[in-house]
Amino acid sequence: MIKTETKVSGGFRTLKGAQTFLAIRGYISTVRKNGLRAAHALHDALLGNPWTPALTS
Numbered sequence: 001m002i003k004t005e006t007k008v009s010g011g012f013r014t015l016k017g018a019q020t021f022l023a024i025r026g027y028i029s030t031v032r033k034n035g036l037r038a039a040h041a042l043h044d045a046l047l048g049n050p051w052t053p054a055l056t057s
Contacts, residue, residue, distance in 0.1 A: 012018040024042075031041040031051060041051045 012021065027045070027050075028038045028042070030053065031038050034051075034053060036051060044051060
């Protein structure tokens with residue numbers, strides 16, 4: 001995904017921008033892998049209630 005972003009738009013302007021993009025992309029990927037809807041999870045996260053995976057022992 002990061003390579004596609006670099007090709008399409010010429011890259012990120014800052015390291016912080018790239019890190020933020022990858023953090024959001026990773027969150028969405030994890031949410032989807034756990035069978036949840038990304039839009040709902042992002043909405044909840046922005047309201048201060050982010051989804052976190054259950055801990056396994």
